[in-house]
Amino acid sequence: MTDPYWNHNVQHHPAVLAAVPDGCRTALDAGCGDGLLARKLAARSASVTGVDRSPEMIELARGHAGVPGNVTYLEADYLADGALPESAYDSSARSPWCTTRRSRRRSPASPGSPRPAVVW
Template sequence: MLKHRWNHNTNYHRLVLESLPSGARTALDVGTGDGLLAGELREKVPEVVAIDSDSDVLDRARASGADVRWVHGDVMTHSLELAHYDLVAAIATVHHLPELSEALTRFADLAKPGGVVVVIGCARSSGIGDHLIDAVGVLQHQVLSRTRGFWQHTATTVTRFPHTYEQVRHTAADSLPGVRWRRLPLFRYALTWTKSG
């Protein structure tokens, strides 16, 4: 089944799902791509909106049949309801957006008070610590791709990321005071932030 396909992004869906606030009623999947996360969120949340600027990939997501509101548009400019979502999630998306700090601020504006913003992102390694974690990621990739199979998503791929992990960490701290930062294996980081109120 589509939702069980594995790659470096789907590996971290569980981090998003585990971050859902208790009693969550609304969720926004930013840069939904093939729509796998949106489908998983819909199993737990009554109202899920999934937005993507790529109409072709969004059409493939719609074909999943998930009871999700699929939106073709740019999250930065589309008329989404402010302070509405219990969860705003973005996986491998923010490096496609023009300005990281503006993207994080936009996500915060879309979250309701008590809502959670979760970003699983990609960045460039710049220090020995990053390279050591990358080495773990290489080994993890080898094991998991052999045991689970590696599925290549259909969304646009970026080969050169605009920020280093360290730059992301500092920008996130400035944009989302109190954000929790984690460097993950499989060449990812996680940002988790709860909106006060």
């Protein structure tokens, strides 16, 4: 997939994609924004959830013409209790903008995942 634009996050996408374990069943893109990384993750995982607390960004992500069928976008605060099932993802990615002390206490990645979280 050719990147339609460049920013600080996009430059790290190749490293994030390379860190997704082979045979990944479920991937999470926390703070997915317009969904670019989630769409890329779709080629490396059977199912991808992109989550963002901005309704405008989720609307933009859902409205993109090239959303693969294995990608779901969810408007939610991924740090909120109950927003996402705990231990449901083989791989998760989030940008430093989403990294807080609270987010390090709770991981949506499955226990024993080879590479449960990628933070760039």
